Amino acid sequence: MVVLLALNSGLTDAAGYLALGGAFSSVMTGNMVLLGLSVGSAAGTLVLHAGAAVLAFVCGCAIGTRVAGTARAGDPIWPRAVTRALVLQAAAVGIYAVAWWGTAGQPGPALQLALLALNALALGVQSSAVQRFGVPGLSTTYLTGTLTTVVIRLISGRPPREIRHSLVILMGLITGAVIGTLLVVHARIFLPAAQLGLLGLVVFRVATRDSELSPVK
Numbered sequence: 001m002v003v004l005l006a007l008n009s010g011l012t013d014a015a016g017y018l019a020l021g022g023a024f025s026s027v028m029t030g031n032m033v034l035l036g037l038s039v040g041s042a043a044g045t046l047v048l049h050a051g052a053a054v055l056a057f058v059c060g061c062a063i064g065t066r067v068a069g070t071a072r073a074g075d076p077i078w079p080r081a082v083t084r085a086l087v088l089q090a091a092a093v094g095i096y097a098v099a100w101w102g103t104a105g106q107p108g109p110a111l112q113l114a115l116l117a118l119n120a121l122a123l124g125v126q127s128s129a130v131q132r133f134g135v136p137g138l139s140t141t142y143l144t145g146t147l148t149t150v151v152i153r154l155i156s157g158r159p160p161r162e163i164r165h166s167l168v169i170l171m172g173l174i175t176g177a178v179i180g181t182l183l184v185v186h187a188r189i190f191l192p193a194a195q196l197g198l199l200g201l202v203v204f205r206v207a208t209r210d211s212e213l214s215p216v217k
Contacts, residue, residue: 020115028053
C-alpha cells in the first residue's frame with residue numbers, strides 16, 4: 001500500500017511539472033532550487049508556482065500531522081489515523097478533479113497555480129501521514145535518502161532482502177511518473193481519476209483488512 005502511495009506521488013509530480021506550470025507537487029528540494037533559479041533569473045511565473053507549491057506542501061504536512069499524529073508505542077501496523085489523513089488527502093484531490101474536469105484538462109494560468117497548490121497540499125498530508133508508521137527512512141515523497149540508503153547498503157555488502165522494499169518504493173515513484181507523463185500527453189482528462197483510484201484502492205484495502213492490522217504482540 002505504501003508503494004501505491006509512492007506511485008501516486010510520481011504520477012502527481014509528473015502532472016504538476018508538465019501541466020501545472022513547471023513545478024513539482026512533492027519534490028520540495030527541487031522546488032526550492034527552482035525558486036532560487038527563478039528569483040535569480042527574474043522568472044516571475046515560476047517564482048509563483050514553486051513558492052506556492054512549497055507553501056502548500058508545508059501546510060499539508062502540518063494538517064497531516066494534526067490528523068495522523070505521531071508514532072506511539074502499541075500502534076497497530078496501520079493506524080486508523082493514517083487512513084483518516086488519506087481520506088482528507090482524497091478530498092483535496094477530489095476538489096482538484098472537479099476543477100480539472102471542468103476545464104477538460106486544460107486549466108488556464110491562474111487555475112494551474114491553484115491546482116498545483118492543491119496537489120502539493122494533498123501530498124504534504126500524505127507525506128506526514130506516512131511518518132505515523134514510525135519506520136526510519138520510510139517515505140513516499142522525498143526519496144533521495146531512500147536511494148542513498150540503498151547504495152550504502154549495497155556497497156557495504158548487506159543482503160538484498162534489506163533493500164528490497166526500498167527498491168520497490170523507488171520503482172513505484174518512477175512508474176508513477178511514467179504513467180503521469182503518458183496521461184498528460186495522451187489522455188490528460190483521466191489524470192485525476194488515476195490519482196483518486198490509487199488513493200481509493202489504498203483506503204479500501206485498509207478498510208477491508210482492518211481486523212488483520214492489529215498491534216504486533
